[in-house]
Amino acid sequence: MKRNILIIGGGGVARVVAHKCAQNNAVLGDIHIASRTLAKCQAIIESVHEKGSLQRAGTLQAHALDAMDIEATKFLIRATRSQIVINVGSPFLNMSVLAACIETGAAYLDTAIHEDPDKVCEAPPWYGNYEWKRRQACKDARVTAVLGVGFDPGVVNAYARYAMDTHFDSVESIDIIDINAGSHGRYFATNFDPEINFREFVSTAWSWEDNAWKANAMFEHRKDWDMPVTGLSTTYLTGHDELHSMSKNLGVPNIRFWMGFSDHYINVFTVLKNLGLLSEQPVRTARGQEIVPLEVIKAVLPDPASLAPDYTGKTCIGDLIKGHKNGQPQEVLIYNVCDHKTCFEEVGSQAISYTAGVPVVAAAMLIADGTWDIGEMANVEELDPVPFIALMNRMGLVTRIRDAQGDRVVEPEQEEVDTLASSQLLQYG
Template identity: 60%
Template structure:
């Protein structure tokens, strides 16, 4: 049994993690939310209390200020708060410092997105080998449980791959992970999470085709797919975290990720990128001030957390998997749909934050119970999937398996030179 959770970060995902942890604090113990800006942590706590989500009022829910790039400061915070589990949902730049603090203190480490260095974008695959897996031996040696990428994608989609492998297929040919937000925030343009991290995803496309890494141009390969519930949506071949562990851990010929974008989104993104506004490289502006264009863009775009109150519509994220079972071809679509307004009603967040945050809270419960306390570093597909999926069924993110899905057909994906 593990007790007491430290949530690092105070954005939209942290908000959802805090709500769901509070709703399970009889299992999880005390909850501390720590971030560079303590005020943002306190706003989350106000939301939790407003919704009356603190299940056991005898357990503490409190805020702390922390510089999450400072390992000794994190170590002190973990010790002082007696946190045995750390859920890191801050900016991707802090992952390795938080992990180091967990290794030093023996606390469980969980995150929802891959580590990034501010000055590097879309490094060579597999991405996990660049930072996370370099620390795997040390986690194993010291019995530290580190669960990488336990949001929705990566996270639940990885568990679905494990489920498919364990229960639905003898051989897997292709896994296509499809992520579409068919909701509307009513703004001219906005990103659903930190624009800085969001746009960094779109610099290059690395995908796993015929057991090789293949590089393609961004937004160059489109498929229109008729999703359950939300209907037909265009999706584009996109690079994404989970391919970088699934390619190693799941025996499949091709594993690809596709993200839904509307024409308006792509037009705006294309203009911004062509002008240079999505660049993380500082430029000199007239007065001699140097600043990254992406920082200016972030300052102008709506704060993702501000989108939640008016958000309507649904997300649909699913794995279309093709292979064989008992020597017969088989296709399944394993998916979840999530309604923005229902999420807001429940926890005052939109569905993008909700789908990423709920699985992390579920994982903390599984670790606290001992189901997932594996004393080493793992990606989600290396863990038994059923405990997570069963728990999520009752926590707001039910899994649906469609045995007769609409077929997803990808065009031939060729390797292109660097873009």
């Protein structure tokens, strides 16, 4: 059993994580929130109290921390007696926070892959460039590190694993589809950190095709999908974190990621890119100041957390999986629909933050009770998806499946019982 949580980060996802940890503090214990900006952490704590999210009375405390400082992070982990660290700060922090966890013995969780501030869209596999290099160190220290356990990456990895285990004998393709059909009412904004958002799209879009990496230009490949609730939506083939582990761990020859973009987003993005304003490399102004254009754009765009009060509409994110079962073609869509307004009413955040924050808390709870406390590093598809999906169903992210039998809620624990019973009938007649 592990207890006491240190949340690193002070943005919209951290807010969701804090609320969900508070709602489950009987299991998780003390909750500490740390960020470079103490006021952000204090505002999250005020929100938790305002919403009455604490399951029971307990510690909920804010701390100022530069998480790039490994020694300072180690000190805070020990001082708070935190046995689980949830890193929902900038992806630039991952390797520093992971190092602190390995050295203190705390379990580590994050929701996105590590990034080097001076590089964009590196050669795949991205995990191989950073996190996986610490795999042996985690194993030697018996430290559980679950990588990329937001929604995408994270839940979509578990969806693929679950569907492959229960609905297929073989799989030829997995298309991960991310649709945000919501509206925030601003002229232009990104749903999460603008710097991280733009870095995903300014260079090569990698896909996994015929068991090999394929380089594509951003917005080169377009496809329309008719998704539940959100309807017909236009998407573009995009590189994304989960492809880099799923391609290694699942043995599927084709894995692609499709994200929905409006024409307006593409037009603004294209202008900014063509003007050089999305560059991560510094430039010198006429006054002799050195600035990074991408950081300027981040500074002038709305804070994604500020979008939540006016956000309406829904998201739909899922995996469309094609393969064979009992020699017959099989197609399954396993997905979640989330409502922006409902998320704001519950935790004060929009659905993009909610879908990233709930899964990492579910994972923390599975580590706390020992289910996922494996004492080594893993990506989500390497872990049992059944308790994860079942727990998220109870925490606000309900999983549904659409196949030849219809559209229904996934109840994995019951399906596992039914499958076992069927196999016993076949075995014993």
